[in-house]
Amino acid sequence: MSEIQKKKPSVISDVRYACAVGATNTVVAIKGAVPIANCSPGCQLKTTAMLTFENGFQGSIAAGGGNMPSSNATENDVVFGGIKTLDNLIKSTLKIYDGDLFVVLTGCTGELIGDNVPDLVGKYQKAGYPIVYANTAGFKGNNIFGHETVVDAIIDQYVGNYEGEKKKGLVNLWFEVPYYNQNWRG
Numbered sequence: 001m002s003e004i005q006k007k008k009p010s011v012i013s014d015v016r017y018a019c020a021v022g023a024t025n026t027v028v029a030i031k032g033a034v035p036i037a038n039c040s041p042g043c044q045l046k047t048t049a050m051l052t053f054e055n056g057f058q059g060s061i062a063a064g065g066g067n068m069p070s071s072n073a074t075e076n077d078v079v080f081g082g083i084k085t086l087d088n089l090i091k092s093t094l095k096i097y098d099g100d101l102f103v104v105l106t107g108c109t110g111e112l113i114g115d116n117v118p119d120l121v122g123k124y125q126k127a128g129y130p131i132v133y134a135n136t137a138g139f140k141g142n143n144i145f146g147h148e149t150v151v152d153a154i155i156d157q158y159v160g161n162y163e164g165e166k167k168k169g170l171v172n173l174w175f176e177v178p179y180y181n182q183n184w185r186g
Contacts, residue, residue, distance in 0.1 A: 019146070021037060021107045022142070023134065023150040024037060027150060029179065033103060036090060036093055036103065037069065038073070038089075039106070040073045040074070044068055073107070077113070090120070100130060101130045101131070101154070103131070103132055103134060104121055104133040132158050134146070147178075
C-alpha cells in the first residue's frame with residue numbers, strides 16, 4: 001500500500017482545507033483579537049477567500065478578511081529579510097486597531113527566509129503589548145493545524161502569564177475550528 005493510502009483523516013467532515021495561515025479565522029473569532037499576517041501578497045486573501053466561499057460565505061468582522069493587516073512580503077524582503085517590514089506593520093497595526101490581543105501569523109515566505117519573528121514579537125511583549133506569534137507557514141499543515149498552533153500560542157504566550165481577575169464559574173468552551181463549518185455561527 002502506498003503512503004497516501006495508509007493515511008486516514010482524523011476528522012470525518014467535508015473537506016474545507018486551506019494552508020495553516022488560514023488560522024486567521026481562529027483569531028477573527030475571538031472578540032477584540034486582531035490577526036497580523038506575515039506573508040506574501042495574495043496568500044492571506046486567497047486563503048480567506050477559499051475558506052469563506054467553501055464555508056457558506058460567512059464573511060468576516062473587525063480585522064478579518066480584506067481588513068487584515070499583512071506584510072505583503074516582496075522580493076526585497078526575501079533577499080534582504082522581511083523583519084523590518086513586519087516591525088513597521090506591527091507598529092502601524094498597534095496604532096490603528098483597537099485590539100485586546102494581536103496575533104502575528106507567519107506565512108511561508110517569512111519562515112523560509114528565517115525572519116526572527118519570536119524575537120520581534122518578544123520586544124513588543126516586553127513593552128507590555130498584548131501580542132503573540134504563531135508559526136503557521138502553509139508547508140507545515142492545513143488550517144486545522146494552524147488553528148491548534150494559534151490556540152497553543154495564545155495559551156502559552158498570553159493566557160499563561162495572566163494574573164488579572166478571574167471570574168468564578170466562568171468556563172470557556174472551544175468546539176470546532178471557527179468558520180470551518182458553514183453552520184458554525186448557529
